[in-house]
Amino acid sequence: ATCHTPPFFSAQFATEEEAATTLFGVEEGIFSGVKQRKGVIEEAQGGILFLDETHNLPARLQKSLLRVIENGESKRIGGVIPRASSVRFILASNVADDTAGLVHDLFARLRVVRIPSLKERSADIPSIFSAVLSDMGAARGIDCAPLMSHMGGDHMEALCLDGFEKDNVRGLIDVADRILSGIESGAAADAAVDDVFRGRFR
Secondary structure (H helix, E strand, O other): OOOOOOOOEEOOOOOHHHHHHHHHEEOOOOOOOOOOEEOHHHHOOOOEEEEEOHHHOOHHHHHHHHHHHHHOEEOOEOOOOOEEOOOEEEEOOOOOOOOOOOOHHHHHHOOOOOOOOHHHHHHHHHHHHHHHHHHHHHHOOOOOHHHHHHOOHHHHHHHHHHOOOOOOHHHHHHHHHHHHHHHHOOOOHHHHHHHHHHHHOO
């Protein structure tokens, strides 16, 4: 089955109420002016939900998330009847200490996989960047073939030498976004690429 929620969902929220209603949904009238709506867990029924920066979730909501994982049921905020939840969760955290910010019981329930930073696997950067650029271009209706044909060894070497130690994959996303924004502004493929690379990789 496929998941109808965004593949990337960050757990950064202004308030615990916002986090709870976004994750679990809410019944109408539970908060002033709030209408009934599904949460991303309910939207992901039968698919996969990638929850990034899980350590930012309040401990109470992490425990609620653990109950969904263990029992296969979730309830909207203000709801009474549990709803069956068949969702595969991928939880991510970018803190150095795997347990930092995570409730112990939730962490103990997870199968932990450490993914090395781009700095530790710079040889993978060109292929990851190509995939990021292609996906973002397709989503924006831009043919990335001319872009990729213009990007040669010098461009890829610049990406590898940068390493993106501070921003990791988000750095690649930023480079791709800047190139595509140049295309959307009317620049030719080669000009859009060269302008971004001259600006960031001097």
